[in-house]
Amino acid sequence: MRPVERGDQPTDESGKPIRFTKYQQASPYLKERLGRYCSYCEMHLPAGLHVEHIQPKSHHPQQKLDWNNFLLACVHCNSAKGETDIIATEYYLPDQDNTFLAFEYTADGSIIPHPKLTRQQQHLALKSL
Numbered sequence: 494m495r496p497v498e499r500g501d502q503p504t505d506e507s508g509k510p511i512r513f514t515k516y517q518q519a520s521p522y523l524k525e526r527l528g529r530y531c532s533y534c535e536m537h538l539p540a541g542l543h544v545e546h547i548q549p550k551s552h553h554p555q556q557k558l559d560w561n562n563f564l565l566a567c568v569h570c571n572s573a574k575g576e577t578d579i580i581a582t583e584y585y586l587p588d589q590d591n592t593f594l595a596f597e598y599t600a601d602g603s604i605i606p607h608p609k610l611t612r613q614q615q616h617l618a619l620k621s622l
């Protein structure tokens with residue numbers, strides 16, 4: 494999978510961290526850094542990418558405007574994830590783990606846990622899919 498490197502919070506011309514008042518304001522910075530790809534399924538989308546909250550904003554309102562809680566997601570992945578709380582140690586996350594090593598793409602287009610993972614790693618990879 495593509496590496497997802499969000500980087501530090503964007504800064505303005507004077508070097509001060511930009512304080513977002515709406516999470517949608519992060520969209521151009523995320524698209525510039527991550528490319529126009531869904532952070533989960535990697536689909537390239539010229540339009541229709543949304544700012545995704547890793548921790549759902551409904552359960553974690555304090556993280557609604559937190560740069561480190563943002564990814565980009567297509568409408569399918571965003572709605573599939575829904576309001577699931579994420580415990581980072583229970584999933585492989587595209588911005589924290591090298592998911593390139595966790596999955597294998599098969600000839601028929603499926604994505605499976607990489608066969609060289611340990612049993613526990615395969616369990617995490619399956620859960621992440």
Ligand SMILES: [Zn+2]
Pocket residue numbers: 531532533534535536566567568569570571
């Ligand atoms: Zn997606």
